[in-house]
Amino acid sequence: MKKYCFGVDVGGTTVKLGLFTPEGEVVEKWEIPTRTENGGSAILPDVAASVTEKMKEREIAKETVIGVGVGVPGPVDDNGIVYKAVNLGWGVMNISGELEKRLGVTVRAGNDANVAALGEMWCGGGKGCKDVVLATLGTGVGGGIIVNGKVVTGSKGAGGEIGHMHIVDEEEEACGCGNHGCLEQYASATGIVRLAKRRLAASNDASVLRTSQEKNELSAKAVFDAVKDGDKVACEIAEEFGRYLGKGLAMIAAVVNPEVFVLGGGVSKAGEILCDYVSKYYDKYAFHGCKNAGFKLATLGNDAGIYGAAKLVLG
């Protein structure tokens, strides 16, 4: 009898859903809107209805569904309870309890960044490894820590909040979290733009990035495009980015000693050159017993969440 599992990634605008085989093949993926009104009370009923409909449509019997995994933007404990998910309008929500009641199958839930790491371990950049750290370099820096094939949730769901590791003592601007000198302030897309602005302001050295800045087009992509064209100032900015992130990942390695670091998020579109800048400084700062770690780019893009959510129920 063929078995299936569902992976659900609940975002602030859309809910992504995927139907998977236990071997990691995606049978079908689709989306529904996220209805955040009324404290997001319709979100889980909508998910349940969409899963039920898909089962009916494909004549999938309940007995063949191993379970439904769900990733949400907020800290989730091991019982599938989220304590706050601002983007969804949720306070405390028992995701597993609520969906199991409606679907009659096993439901597991996790934080979206952690779940994405699990997806990349299962079928993406970390495939074949069981000790994986995902660093998602987007507007902020998120992370997911996989130890022995399992997500590290942490005692209050704050495991993998690597964007808020303290990296720089002298920082005067505050991070979104209220602290100063968080990794996110240097290694996110916005962080790279900050580094670029500072570097451009520090001298009159020629750089194509000055034109980007005038056109209001200074971005992480612009920086790495300029690096590829050999722009000296852009290369210095990339070095600085690499030094902060490489140092942060070296510290993570002294804690969980992963086999591979997977770099994802918008910034990772810069390509392999990103791994070069980061691994150079990682090697400088890492403990010798951790230096063997690999650096890979994430490969699942926006689908990492549904892959990882499906993997949640496969154990």
Place this chain on the structure above:
Amino acid sequence: MKKYCFGVDVGGTTVKLGLFTPEGEVVEKWEIPTRTENGGSAILPDVAASVTEKMKEREIAKETVIGVGVGVPGPVDDNGIVYKAVNLGWGVMNISGELEKRLGVTVRAGNDANVAALGEMWCGGGKGCKDVVLATLGTGVGGGIIVNGKVVTGSKGAGGEIGHMHIVDEEEEACGCGNHGCLEQYASATGIVRLAKRRLAASNDASVLRTSQEKNELSAKAVFDAVKDGDKVACEIAEEFGRYLGKGLAMIAAVVNPEVFVLGGGVSKAGEILCDYVSKYYDKYAFHGCKNAGFKLATLGNDAGIYGAAKLVLG
């Protein structure tokens, strides 16, 4: 039928052994010398003989022994293989395989610092918690990371090597590991003495520590004794120590979000005042979702290893 398990802590000079109940009561503990000659080839046979003898002496049937756990000073993988244990004269050694053959019971092995963390979680400062970080502040700084009740070994056994997190960029002296600016250089007993010497050399401020230094008695204990007597210079040194260690533990929290940090090793004899200095700076640098972590002193002392080793086989 009463069940038992053995915990074995193999050190460079003595092997500590303990007979435990599954509930964490120590029935008896004893020691044998560690024979490191001939590549340490007698060590495991000696352990097997001592365990066998104890079973005979106490008329413990093999069927009632859940297993034997072993902690060794070196990186150990999940199959119970150590890759190098310099202090024991060992190269690659299959601890589990070797002892299971001789004893006919389940054997699990782990790195001694990791195993000590498990012991403190089971019956010591971290009792009742399942997400625990142990920082052992001795000659060096060791660590053990417990996630969901299990030791984080890491892909190459370097999980929990928190003494080698890079903390200070400007450090000119090298750490024993070859890097510069490792946590161990500031938060170990020797590290505190370094901080003290630097502080004393930096000014002529009066301090009882000057007398200690003249008598060649400058030590972590002397520093914290002076702190308790209100010595201003000693208090500044303690602040600096607290800042480095608090910052390091805050970074660990962003990775694994523990419920409690347990401080052990010789430095922890300073008492609760140690937790005060560390938690003050931890709170400054930690991500808000991690600030709730507790700080406790280790309570098992040199027995943490045998407790943790026994716990290894209880799962």
